[in-house]
Amino acid sequence: MSSVAIALKGLTKQFQGMSQAAIAPLDLNIEAGYVTGLIGPDGAGKTTLLRLIAGLLIPTEGSLSVAGFDPVTQLESLHAQLGYMPQKFALYSALSVQENLDLYADLRDVDLAGWPKMRSRLLQFTDLERFTKRAAGNLSGGMKQKLGLACTLVGQPQVLLLDEPGVGVDPISRRELWKMVHELAGDGMLIIWSTSYLDEAEQCQQVLLMNEGKLLYQGSPSQLTQTMQGRSLLIDGGKQPRQRLQQVLQQSQVRDAVLQGKQIRTLIDSPDKRLDLAQALSLNEQQLQPTQARFEDAFIDKLGGQENRHSALADILPQIPDDHSHAIEAINLTRRFGDFVATDNVNFAVKRGEIFGLLGPNGAGKSTTFRMMCGLLPVSSGEARVLGMDLKHSPGKIRSRLGYMAQKFSLYGNLTLEQNLQFFSGAYGLHGNLQRQRIDEMVETFQFESILRQTPDALPLGFKQRLALACALMHQPDILFLDEPTSGVDPLTRREFWLHINGMVEKGVTVMVTTHFMDEAEYCDRIGLVYRGKLIALAPPDDLKAKVMHDDEHDLTMEEAFIRLIETQQEDT
Incomplete structure (x- = not known):
């Protein structure tokens, strides 16, 4: 050495x-x-x-x-x-x-x-x-x-x-x-x-x-990781995994819980608490299956477990009625930059109250597709429809009902947190008492009181991202576009974000998200995988993993599934 x-x-x-x-x-x-x-x-x-x-x-x-x-x-x-x-x-x-x-x-x-x-x-x-x-x-x-x-x-x-x-x-x-x-x-x-x-x-x-x-x-x-053996479980998520996740998080035996497709990956205090947890959730023991511990389990445990168990953000949002329509639709969506086709005849539809993940390698065209769907890039041909309206014809009306959080922190670093909240609430058309009420709600929800007069540039990334999310939700939008919302944040902060996202979806908010963090893709109801401008796969996370899982495998990470799907496509082209 x-x-x-x-x-x-x-x-x-x-x-x-x-x-x-x-x-x-x-x-x-x-x-x-x-x-x-x-x-x-x-x-x-x-x-x-x-x-x-x-x-x-x-x-x-x-x-x-x-x-x-x-x-x-x-x-x-x-x-x-x-x-x-x-x-x-x-x-x-x-x-x-x-x-x-x-x-x-x-x-x-x-x-x-x-x-x-x-x-x-x-x-x-x-x-x-x-x-x-x-x-x-x-x-x-x-x-x-x-x-x-x-x-x-x-x-x-x-x-x-x-x-x-x-x-x-x-x-x-x-x-x-x-x-x-x-x-x-x-x-x-x-x-x-x-x-x-x-x-x-x-x-x-x-x-x-x-x-x-x-x-x-x-x-x-x-x-x-070896110190965690016997403490990691996969719990059947039932018909409504997000609601069961919330039930699991409320149990005293649980240190950590996250969605993994239709299951809930759970970390308990000790192996002998498995039966107690099954009884608390009114499940039989077979619905709580031991699974191999990961280093992330040990990391979360070493830091004291998941702290936030309930979304205060979801509490302040109104319930959006489900009219069973499509909130977002891409119809033969195409974007050209000169002779280069970045998005090539892409088609998908997102239901109200759904989390839809758009994944793909760097340069595959997912960001171009995403930016067209939220009105930040013009469409070369085809349609980008939001809430039944074509973005080409009704951009202003649609944007008033959208929230957008950019991949790179896009707020004003030379303004204080309070000034950013005031600016973005005003930009979304909030004024007077309603504006003050919404700002106060966000300050309390995200615990900004002690840092209101600091600038975002002086804060850790997690606080910056919380501020960006607060600003995107000031006008209580029907649809939320999230471009790499947790890029670079630690696992505890990432859990807090998804606790809020899951809570918002339960209130009827539709979420479209891009991410390079594959465990995060497990939280999506469905995933669209983009490669070389085309949509090459569209399915729930568990279905995508099953598509590339070998006969002798019982479990597969979303990251490995992503790589295999891309490699298969490369072999076919």
């Missing part, structure tokens, strides 16, 4: 004006030869720790050694050995793939004589050789992350810090990124991969689980 290592002794970081330390005293060693996963909820201290290691922050107390260098006193020497890819990596959109690489080589003073050979190796390693002349702004999300990784590897660093590199990237591209990173680790590089995707954490040989600046666990994911 390589001698490259990171050593922390009593490392502490306290930001001015904050009562709680961002990093409590940490003592740990991290070695090369494998990928170390850095995990934890919003505000756990993950990014702060990475920035300390990279020398971008100065510790309040304690010492830190990275590849033999002190980041405070030997920063220049350290930077020659370290690659850091932050969450918002600075690719230059107008520059081509090759020009971005050349720029980073210049910034890192790479030897000009050897650079062409190194650049060629990086392009080959990241499979970007065919795209050297393409502008970075025109790359798919997965290709942008590959280019970001290539730029970070310029200069052949010994230490690689990756802060949420899988956010916004489809499962196939994420798998390719992991393959590359494992290869680098095998060559002796020290790699820390910060992530909110716990299926990614399971691929690490070692994980660091943090919360509120403290280290809760250091070791292999499998060791922690």
Whole structure:
């Protein structure tokens, strides 16, 4: 194993004006030869720790050694050995793939004589050789992350810090990124991969689980998962899985519960509570089947279990009557950009009170389809119908009944939370007492009271996303469009969001959602899978998994099903 290592002794970081330390005293060693996963909820201290290691922050107390260098006193020497890819990596959109690489080589003073050979190796390693002349702004999300990784590897660093590199990237591209990173680790590089995707954490040989600046666990994911044996169950969801989920969450024996297709994946306090839970739910024991524990179960348990069990948001929304009509319809929907067909004759219909998921790899056309359905892109041909009206003819009337939450945080970072709520409620036509009432309801529901005068830019991602959801629902819309609503948030925050979404759907709200987080797709009533502009599959999650499940398999993750469906389509075309 390589001698490259990171050593922390009593490392502490306290930001001015904050009562709680961002990093409590940490003592740990991290070695090369494998990928170390850095995990934890919003505000756990993950990014702060990475920035300390990279020398971008100065510790309040304690010492830190990275590849033999002190980041405070030997920063220049350290930077020659370290690659850091932050969450918002600075690719230059107008520059081509090759020009971005050349720029980073210049910034890192790479030897000009050897650079062409190194650049060629990086392009080959990241499979970007065919795209050297393409502008970075025109790359798919997965290709942008590959280019970001290539730029970070310029200069052949010994230490690689990756802060949420899988956010916004489809499962196939994420798998390719992991393959590359494992290869680098095998060559002796020290790699820390910060992530909110716990299926990614399971691929690490070692994980660091943090919360509120403290280290809760250091070791292999499998060791922690083994402590959960006998506590994970699959409960029959019956005819109304969302309602049964709410019943399960109210039981004292339950630590965590989420939808998994038509079943409810449940974590109980101890194996001997299974019979008690069956009796509490008036189910027979056969309707509660033990299932293999996942690392996510251990993560949730280590953080104290699911905290929010009831949607206060659903309580303030009115009941929308079900007239059994289609809320959303795509009829031969097509969008062209010049000669390129991004969406090609797509057809689907979404019933009122349904959660419809639109999935697909980066660049497949799902975002284009999604943006046409909510009126953000004009339709080239075909129809996008919402509440029975064609978006071409009645855009203003339709938009007044829609809520939209963008993939990238789209609120105003220089306005306070209160000012954002005022602005967006006014934009939706709310004024006077009604506007004040709706703002007060959202402040109470999302517990914004203590941060109303802060700007979103100063808050963790989870709070930003709560604010975005509150603004999208200010006018109590019939239909909610969610574009990657939980991208980058931790599993606990993700559960809170889906608790609200499930509660809204029970009130009759129709939801259309895009996501790259495949476990989240399990919450949808039906999924439309888009590939190369066409709708290649349309079915409930369990049916899609059954379609590609092998005879000797009893269970399959939605992520594996997604990859198999895409690979099958690639083989057929």
